[in-house]
Amino acid sequence: MEVLRIIKEHLPKDRPVRVTKITLKVGKLTAIIPETFKFCMDVITQDTPAQGAEIVINEVPLKIECQECGEVNELNEPIFICPNCQSHKIEILSGRELYIESIEVEEPDEEVCYGNQGS
């Protein structure tokens, strides 16, 4: 999976680290269901430094700008019609995002506490 490849690229290769937290930006239009995605991440990160990492998903709302009346609206449903004037001439401002916002790692030789994740 693409996300895992990106995570691996972010990890230092010269020393062992453990990924404790991965924060992702996920646009509404990507049709990713957070719960499903978290489950998938649990599976694909098995036996990798990211195993057991906390997955935080920040949903990016679907935002459109109407080319007719200039209204900017946040939509809960992917209906591409301006709620103000019913025009179909709209531009998508956000909602297609899918990227890693941050990755927190823990190095064994450092005393860093990231909270209680159990043992």
Ligand SMILES: [Zn+2]
């Ligand atoms: Zn409009």
